[in-house]
Amino acid sequence: MPKALLPDLFSRWFADRGWRARPHQLEMIEAARAGEDALLIAPTGGGKTLGGFLPSLISLADIAGEGPKRPHRLHTLYISPLKALSVDVARNLMIPVDELGLDIRIETRTGDTPPARRQRQRDKPPDILLTTPEQLALFCASPNARAWFADLQRIIVDEIHALAPQKRGDLLSLGLATLADWSPAARRAGLSATVSDEGGLARWLTPQSDAPRFARIVRGRDGPKPQIDILASRERIPWSGHSGRHAMAEVYEAIRSARLTLVFVNTRSQAEHTFQELWRLNDDGLAIALHHGSLAVEQRRKVEAAMASGKLKAVVCTSTLDLGIDWGDVDLVIQMGAPKGSARLIQRLGRSNHRLDEPSRALLAPTNRFEHLECEAARAAVAEGVLDGEPLRAGALDVLAQHMTGRACGEPVSADRLYAEVTAAAPYSALSRADFDRVLEFCSTGGYALDSYERFRRLIKNRDGLWQARNARVAQRHRMNVGTIIEAEMLAIVLSSPVRGGGGPRSGRRGDLPPSVLRTTPPAGGGRKTMRRRGRPLGEVEEWFIEQLTPGDTFVFGGEVLEFQGISENAALVSRSADPEPKVPSYQGGKFPLSTYLAKRVREIAHDPAQWHVLPEQVRDWLALQKEKSRLPQPDDLLVETFPKHGKFYLVCYPFEGRLAHQSLGMLLTRRLERMRLRPTGFVANEYALAVWGLRDMASADMDALFSEDMLGDDLDAWLAESPLMKRTFKNCAIISGLIERRLPGHEKTSRQVTFSADLIYDVLREHEQEHILLQAAWRDAATGLLDIRRLGEALRRVKGQIHAIDLPRVSPLAVPVMLEIGREPVYGEAQESILADAAEDLISEMLGDG
Incomplete structure (x- = not known):
């Protein structure tokens, strides 16, 4: 140059x-x-x-x-x-x-x-x-x-x-x-x-x-190849579960030996659990912090400032810290559990040694046996420079409706000029004028099924033939509701204090900084208070989780064990607790699907013993036992196993296509099995397998017909029409499009009010205008996002004519992990590990029986 x-x-x-x-x-x-x-x-x-x-x-x-x-x-x-x-x-x-x-x-x-x-x-x-x-x-x-x-x-x-x-x-x-x-x-x-x-x-x-x-x-030119190690724990590797508790002591030792470590997890509940486990081991008083999207912004900023000033030894975090931010002194990244994609792993790797000429260093800590295969697949993908990621797609119609309303709120605009502008955006370059006009009609009247309701009339044509907001109030409310991020309704978590009466004594042995910033004090104890007042906000948690609690229940949040006191003015009041067995909040967001590329690599590793030398002995023995008792899945076929257990009959298959696609497959398979009069009674899915059980033996079923791709036609439409999933998806589309406003001047609608309005509108449109653009947008969202229909369709096409069914006398080694998901309740920490371990022992004993 x-x-x-x-x-x-x-x-x-x-x-x-x-x-x-x-x-x-x-x-x-x-x-x-x-x-x-x-x-x-x-x-x-x-x-x-x-x-x-x-x-x-x-x-x-x-x-x-x-x-x-x-x-x-x-x-x-x-x-x-x-x-x-x-x-x-x-x-x-x-x-x-x-x-x-x-x-x-x-x-x-x-x-x-x-x-x-x-x-x-x-x-x-x-x-x-x-x-x-x-x-x-x-x-x-x-x-x-x-x-x-x-x-x-x-x-x-x-x-x-x-x-x-x-x-x-x-x-x-x-x-x-x-x-x-x-x-x-x-x-x-x-x-x-x-x-x-x-x-x-x-x-x-x-x-x-x-x-x-x-x-x-x-x-730009590539830097040095990253150094990626996979933790082969000395402890017994679980068959199922995602806590990683068995490897936590080894993770802690890796943190001790590094200068500054980012410990990435895939969900906020995992972040809370991992932080608690590391604190339990933290006899050295290391400065370990927690960072995820539900914590109060002030807490997150304190953590970020402490990182920048070199006061921390480690931070347990979600994707909130995996994009672009330069934290300088980070020299080790630990990924708890499988990264679910090579691009995500590379992005997180980049937080370590944020300099071009120094190799990034990462330690992958699988939380179960299947994840060892996935971590090996991810490491190989990074070494080969193979990237995966979400595919680009056509633009969403609910987002288009929001933008078109916004443009008219800013300045009057002609339909022709706006159409030219919209189609200049690559996601909308193929948008037909007819569909554009339907979206514009929706923005102005809500559609013919709703045009008698004045509140849905947001845009009008002025005397110059230009579209503009109907009035200043419409424009104000639109600006209050801009955005596409729709999360589950949240309640603020507020640390309350007693109006009168004393609490349990606070103990401290490692300083006095706030535990949610630097974990330097253990959780305080203390009895329950009957009269409390609002205090410091700690963050937010999903409303449905709080609704399951009664006063006196405890849960983990912000790295602390908290006792639920009650709800006051849209906030959950809590106090600190020393309960050793709290619950963990469950967040609906933040669960990553297994990428298509990694799924293929996992199938290749599983079927080829020549590639097993990189796996821990426990995992190699597990796969060898599968080969002996049943059959190994092949890269381009579908292994289907059937077996009896405790008076029921089970069908387990191994698509390796991710939990979303497997759950969709389970929903559709049960409909077909019902028509075959095989009386299915339930199913459960994990990232790698699907298990269906029922009252009749499914070994006699025509597997090619059962797994035929045509299930994605009428079966899918019929199931979606009956499913509450469509109503939830429609609600999100209605919010994004502006049909339902969550925020209004002076107040915000509750989740119940929003849901009630969305369900009412959904029922009206289903009955009177089935071609409404929001119903179309909701169907596409459900199919491509929540159900992963595109990926499921690709998988069914791949295995057509390549389905290998084996009827077994008992559960197979590869089926044990997904069988452990059946009836599993969300239990925190050691209790969860104990329950899974006991269940695994029972299944393993059965699996190893003569037959």
């Missing part, structure tokens, strides 16, 4: 630090000068963020010398999926800005930004604004936004791979399409370390106005 790409000021800055601009950073400058959009794919620690911002800094350096009185114009808009990432990037970006002596105004704008600062930003835009997709959607729904963005020169989308396949990505793509109209000179840059579909993302990033366009793909 020509050296002239880098101005002297920047060349000296690199030289003063003993650095050289990397080729991909220079190519990003070249692309910007050529007026091209660019997708930068570079490994973590490779200067990706600086590569995205260098064209902006170079451009702003030319005008920064004009002094503080220069006009306020927004030059660069940076968008990331996490508020914390925006704050982190802003902090890191100020280092070169200060060292270069640039007078540049850089600010963040997130949901946590105070209203006064937001208003100041509207009056006096910064040079660089770092924000989130939801904030861009709010701008699109605000008056005068066109003028505010008129001078925009550059848009940077960070962690683009995480946004594009989701509904948040649909909303962002529509916002970017609006910016293409408002700010036609603005060029775009996408940043990512893990891209499986380069062409798809390069097209997603760029406006598709006239002919399909693709951003220039810029690749």
